[in-house]
Amino acid sequence: MVSRAYKGAMNLLRTCANAKPGEQLLIITDSATDPAVADTIMAAACAVGMEAYKMTMKPRALPGDEPPAPVIAAMLAADVIICPTSRTLYHTNARTVACRKGARFISMAGANMSVLSSSAMFANFPKQEKVMNKLILELTRATHVRVTNPAGTYLEFNVRGRRGHGVSGMATRPGDVTGVPEIEAYIAPVEKDTAGLLVVDGSTSVTGVVKQAIKIRIEHGVARRISGGDDARELSRIIREAKSPASLRVGELGIGLNPLAHIRGSIIEDEGKLGTAHVALGDNTRLGGKNSAPTHIDLVFKNPHIQLDGVTVLKGKLLTV
Secondary structure, X not given: OXXXXXXXXXXXXXXXXXXXXXXXXXXXXXXXXXXXHHHHHHHHHHXXXXXXXXXXXXXXXXXXXXXXXXXXXXXXXXXXXXXXXXXXXXXXXXXXXXXXXXXXXXXXXXXXXXXXXXHHHHOOHHHHHHHHHHHHHHHHHOOEEEEEOOOOOEEEEEOOOOOEEEEOOOXXXXXXXXXOOOOXXXXXOOOOOOEEEEEEOOEEOOOEEOOOOEEEEEEOOEEEEEEOOHHHHHHHHHHHHHOOHHHHEEEEEXXXXXXXXXXXXXXXXXXXXXXXXXXXXXXXXXXXXXXXXXXXXXXXXXXXXXXXXXXXXXXXXXXXX
8 A cells, every 4th residue: 555655755746846757856865864754755756757866964963054065966966856854955055056057956854754644745735836926925015024923922024125935845947946845935034123022832943843932032133032941942052053143143034834734843844834934043145135144943933913014914814815
């Protein structure tokens, strides 16, 4: 009997990657990720008729760390790159260069077999892409964003002059980059203007599901104080390890749009869940911003109330798209 994870991998290839027989597929994983994920994608790729190969590397210490030279060389020769890794390669120079050469790139950071077999893998990606594009337009038109949630989040963002962008879960054209099963619309706020309190009650890209809410006081776009339990201490440790003040700066506001996703401690699904939003600390130079940092850390919170120039666009459900 064909497993649900195999069906998820097949949908990943056929719908999300528009995979074709004979294409060169590179699967990049690491020793901190369940090898069954890459193996299942490999089996599906062989059934599709792709020329698939897999590389397993040492886990990167920080999200945004570059892969080793042999992996980079393989990326530059691939038509499609799929990355079930413990740390994202989305925010690396290697990914940027590979996409400029025409590779289609799919991040699956934090993915496990539960994600590969989840309902989120079977979302109607083309339909949600239309929703995403409408929200991107609204973000681009906005100048001010206010975000609150029942846990205590209260944030003000200046987005004047910044363009909205999105992750549709589909990489079907040369140079496309996406995450799967993530679907989101996002914007890079003006770097020095974000202020307020962020209460992270969902998950983070470096700790998984949070056991105790992380509270982050933000002033002039910078995380000034991080408090909470073990997750807050681990987040602080990782940022210190980056040894860059830019890793403390707010780089992104994202809005999840996958109606079948759940928070399970895998950031590639968590941050795409409809009914969540996330703020990222660190690099946003690949997202339309100007903050160059060695890390990009996503922080997911639940039940956001999001207003664009005073108009509510999300409160439990999308209201304007």
